[in-house]
Amino acid sequence: MNSILSSVLPAPEDPVLSVIFACRDDPSPVKLNLSAGTYRTEEGKPLVLDVVRRAEQQLANDLSRDKEYLPLNGLPEFNKLSTKLILGDDSPALKENRVVTTQCLSGTGSLRVGAEFLATHNKESVIFVPNPTWGNHPRIFTLAGLSVQYFRYYDPKSRGLDFKGMLEDLGAAPPGAIVVLQACAHNPTGVDPTFEQWEKIRRLVRSKSLLPFFDSAYQGFASGSLDADAQAVRMFVADGGECLIAQSYAKNMGLYGERIGSLTIVCTSEDVAKKVENQVLLVVRPMYLTPPIHGASIVATILKNSDMYNDWTIELKGMADRIISMRQQLYAALEARGTPGDWSHIIKHIGMFTFTGLSEEQVRLMAKEYHIYMTYDGRISMASLSSKTVPQLADAIHAVVTRIA
Amino acid sequence: MASLMLSLGSTSLLPREINKDKLKLGTSASNPFLKAKVLSFLLKPSRFEGITMAPPDPILGVSEAFKADTNGMKLNLGVGAYRTEELQPYVLNVVKKAENLMLERGDNKEYLPIEGLAAFNKATAELLFGAGHPVIKEQRVATIQGLSGTGSLRLAAALIERYFPGAKVVISSPTWGNHKNIFNDAKVPWSEYRYYDPKTIGLDFEGMIADIKEAPEGSFILLHGCAHNPTGIDPTPEQWVKIADVIQEKNHIPFFDVAYQGFASGSLDEDAASVRLFAERGMEFFVAQSYSKNLGLYAERIGAINVVCSSADAATRVKSQLKRIARPMYSNPPVHGARIVANVVGDVTMFSEWKAEMEMMAGRIKTVRQELYDSLVSKDKSGKDWSFILKQIGMFSFTGLNKAQSDNMTDKWHVYMTKDGRISLAGLSLAKCEYLADAIIDSYHNVS
Numbered sequence: 001m002n003s004i005l006s007s008v009l010p011a012p013e014d015p016v017l018s019v020i021f022a023c024r025d026d027p028s029p030v031k032l033n034l035s036a037g038t039y040r041t042e043e044g045k046p047l048v049l050d051v052v053r054r055a056e057q058q059l060a061n062d063l064s065r066d067k068e069y070l071p072l073n074g075l076p077e078f079n080k081l082s083t084k085l086i087l088g089d090d091s092p093a094l095k096e097n098r099v100v101t102t103q104c105l106s107g108t109g110s111l112r113v114g115a116e117f118l119a120t121h122n123k124e125s126v127i128f129v130p131n132p133t134w135g136n137h138p139r140i141f142t143l144a145g146l147s148v149q150y151f152r153y154y155d156p157k158s159r160g161l162d163f164k165g166m167l168e169d170l171g172a173a174p175p176g177a178i179v180v181l182q183a184c185a186h187n188p189t190g191v192d193p194t195f196e197q198w199e200k201i202r203r204l205v206r207s208k209s210l211l212p213f214f215d216s217a218y219q220g221f222a223s224g225s226l227d228a229d230a231q232a233v234r235m236f237v238a239d240g241g242e243c244l245i246a247q248s249y250a251k252n253m254g255l256y257g258e259r260i261g262s263l264t265i266v267c268t269s270e271d272v273a274k275k276v277e278n279q280v281l282l283v284v285r286p287m288y289l290t291p292p293i294h295g296a297s298i299v300a301t302i303l304k305n306s307d308m309y310n311d312w313t314i315e316l317k318g319m320a321d322r323i324i325s326m327r328q329q330l331y332a333a334l335e336a337r338g339t340p341g342d343w344s345h346i347i348k349h350i351g352m353f354t355f356t357g358l359s360e361e362q363v364r365l366m367a368k369e370y371h372i373y374m375t376y377d378g379r380i381s382m383a384s385l386s387s388k389t390v391p392q393l394a395d396a397i398h399a400v401v402t403r404i405a
Numbered sequence: 406m407a408s409l410m411l412s413l414g415s416t417s418l419l420p421r422e423i424n425k426d427k428l429k430l431g432t433s434a435s436n437p438f439l440k441a442k443v444l445s446f447l448l449k450p451s452r453f454e455g456i457t458m459a460p461p462d463p464i465l466g467v468s469e470a471f472k473a474d475t476n477g478m479k480l481n482l483g484v485g486a487y488r489t490e491e492l493q494p495y496v497l498n499v500v501k502k503a504e505n506l507m508l509e510r511g512d513n514k515e516y517l518p519i520e521g522l523a524a525f526n527k528a529t530a531e532l533l534f535g536a537g538h539p540v541i542k543e544q545r546v547a548t549i550q551g552l553s554g555t556g557s558l559r560l561a562a563a564l565i566e567r568y569f570p571g572a573k574v575v576i577s578s579p580t581w582g583n584h585k586n587i588f589n590d591a592k593v594p595w596s597e598y599r600y601y602d603p604k605t606i607g608l609d610f611e612g613m614i615a616d617i618k619e620a621p622e623g624s625f626i627l628l629h630g631c632a633h634n635p636t637g638i639d640p641t642p643e644q645w646v647k648i649a650d651v652i653q654e655k656n657h658i659p660f661f662d663v664a665y666q667g668f669a670s671g672s673l674d675e676d677a678a679s680v681r682l683f684a685e686r687g688m689e690f691f692v693a694q695s696y697s698k699n700l701g702l703y704a705e706r707i708g709a710i711n712v713v714c715s716s717a718d719a720a721t722r723v724k725s726q727l728k729r730i731a732r733p734m735y736s737n738p739p740v741h742g743a744r745i746v747a748n749v750v751g752d753v754t755m756f757s758e759w760k761a762e763m764e765m766m767a768g769r770i771k772t773v774r775q776e777l778y779d780s781l782v783s784k785d786k787s788g789k790d791w792s793f794i795l796k797q798i799g800m801f802s803f804t805g806l807n808k809a810q811s812d813n814m815t816d817k818w819h820v821y822m823t824k825d826g827r828i829s830l831a832g833l834s835l836a837k838c839e840y841l842a843d844a845i846i847d848s849y850h851n852v853s
Contacts, residue, residue, distance in 0.1 A: 005715065014732070124450065285462075
């Protein structure tokens with residue numbers, strides 16, 4: 001039989017997944033997986049928020065609900081509430097009806113739909129992403145038809161922001177180029193610009209007519225405050241210029257598998273917003289027609305009910321606080337052991353992830369001899385640590401740092 | 406630009422004290438500097454200024470016009486979703502049961518793997534081919550959970566574009582409106598094979614075979630597994646055999662769109678007959694599935710793309726490439742609909758209940774077809790043969806009405822349908838059959 005599919009090659013393996021599989025296959029009873037970006041409790045278990053379960057029960061009890069197709073741009077109630085969450089209730093852009101919001105499949109889906117829209121309608125097809133950035137960013141943008149370039153971001157010497165390099169690279173970008181900015185809790189480094197640095201970035205971006213595309217995957221999850229984590233985005237929107245924003249509810253509402261997020265496009269006029277909305281639908285329709293209802297209904301239920309909203313903010317702060325506490329514990333543990341080097345970046349960084357500063361060789365040794373798994377860039381997920389496992393991690397870091405310089 | 410930077414100097418446009426709980430960025434009214442900055446942006450031309458409005462979606466337009474109509478006799482036959490006799494949306498009882506079970510169990514919400522829920526993938530392939538089928542036993546099917554039919558078709562289209570550059574997809578004339586959009590967006594070239602014969606209001610079988618034969622060797626032939634949308638006209642079993650023959654002869658790759666398994670005849674196995682025929686031949690082929698209609702899970706977006714390969718090794722490699730396409734599109738698929746399907750199919754009682762509800766839905770549509778036919782025959786004295794209504798199958802029917810006649814249906818009778826003469830039987834109740842018959846007879850005979 002004539003086979004044409006036999007010639008299809010195997011796809012290269014995803015680097016993060018290969019670490020996860022290696023950990024899975026490790027028989028050691030003390031193995032620790034610090035590579036995956038999902039929150040774990042102190043007991044090391046996945047968490048479904050109480051308020052999410054309540055919302056789901058409420059939805060199930062509502063017999064008037066059906067499963068009819070959503071509109072192409074998703075659940076209208078969800079879209080309104082999601083935009084308000086990131087922009088603030090009193091955002092002038094909202095009042096002036098120049099904001100287009102489309103429910104999409106979490107952060108990835110929002111980025112992809114936005115990128116496809118820009119590939120067709122933005123004059124400049126170059127998109128700048130931070131170096132380093134989330135592993136999936138370059139693939140999403142390339143497949144959408146954009147041309148990916150990098151701006152300097154992480155400084156390995158200071159384990160902080162290479163602000164000078166960032167401003168230089170953005171300053172040299174062609175006018176109209178798109179710039180991806182992670183709104184808070186930078187993945188993979190954990191390094192965020194300060195408020196003052198954001199202001200300088202904003203001025204530069206606007207002066208060069210660059211188009212900001214925010215990736216907001218951790219609102220509320222980074223500092224514990226929804227408003228504080230939206231500062232950078234709101235700063236840009238407040239100056240009246242255009243921008244795109246991809247939001248995800250995977251982490252801050254623990255809705256990972258429900259794939260719920262939204263793409264917001266802030267335009268300069270209501271008229272332009274109408275045309276933009278219309279064209280975004282053309283991207284969505286041949287991709288998956290309409291988005292899935294379940295996650296959107298959960299988010300809308302929680303955001304519109306003030307009691308549930310408050311309960312959510314408490315659970316959200318609980319998660320953020322636990323992560324901050326893990327940072328403090330790890331730092332203290334390394335200090336107590338007199339581990340060579342400056343480890344203060346662990347408490348300076350923010351969000352789920354931190355670049356430890358470990359080299360690839362050290363990372364491999366961590367896996368091989370200490371059964372601790374992280375991605376080869378030295379990134380660990382603080383959300384996967386607990387008070388019980390911090391000492392184990394500190395011991396291992398101490399050991400590899402003293403064995404391999 | 407440099408002067409603009411200088412003039413801003415060290416003036417902050419925002420309050421220096423940041424109150425974490427109530428962040429106020431200052432309104433333009435209170436800060437004249439900010440007001441000037443905002444105005445300058447609002448006066449600047451938008452980079453999206455030149456965007457034009459896209460043409461309205463024809464099917465959505467029908468529903469909107471229906472909503473706006475105040476006439477008491479109005480009937481919406483444009484809808485592509487099942488309605489009860491009371492013309493209400495329907496959530497299957499077995500789906501509610503599965504959702505309650507999922508809530509009681511307290512399932513977590515962790516990311517699915519890129520290829521989707523394993524239990525769902527297993528269940529969906531088994532439903533399609535039959536549990537003991539050789540293609541499954543030999544692990545030759547690459548199955549990926551997709552975003553209903555559309556999402557699954559899109560994954561396959563992207564695979565074709567990447568690994569079969571230049572290969573064409575040949576689609577039926579007519580076909581579901583979104584098929585062309587999917588292939589256009591995926592940059593896969595397409596052409597059409599003859600399908601609908603307006604003279605017979607039936608299948609132009611000879612035209613279909615001739616056009617498939619003429620397609621360049623190795624083309625992908627898009628076939629509707631059952632309940633062809635929009636015509637309702639399916640090949641007979643004998644015709645399917647001949648279609649398989651010509652496809653094999655030309656080394657074409659069959660590409661099935663199976664959106665109505667179980668929903669067309671009421672039987673899951675019967676509706677999978679065409680797909681299984683091709684599997685028997687040992688061919689390599691694609692099948693996109695959807696659970697929108699047969700499990701009423703429209704908004705949950707649950708379906709799958711299956712690629713039947715010549716070996717287990719090829720299937721593994723194809724699966725890895727499908728994953729590679731899904732990852733930068735949405736990372737991994739939504740869990741809710743997949744769990745519902747897996748729970749329903751995995752439980753003997755719920756699976757039986759599902760089959761009964763599906764028979765009920767298909768049965769209602771068949772009953773309505775019969776009633777419409779009976780009304781037409783008793784009211785139309787011209788002797789016109791209306792039996793095509795009974796021969797067609799599934800949610801949709803091509804009435805044979807042309808655009809002017811379809812317009813008359815809407816303008817005079819407030820019956821909403823698409824301009825190609827398609828009506829949705831799912832949106833028709835027994836109580837409305839006589840009225841519809843009157844409308845069709847009037848439009849057919851008195852409008853040209």
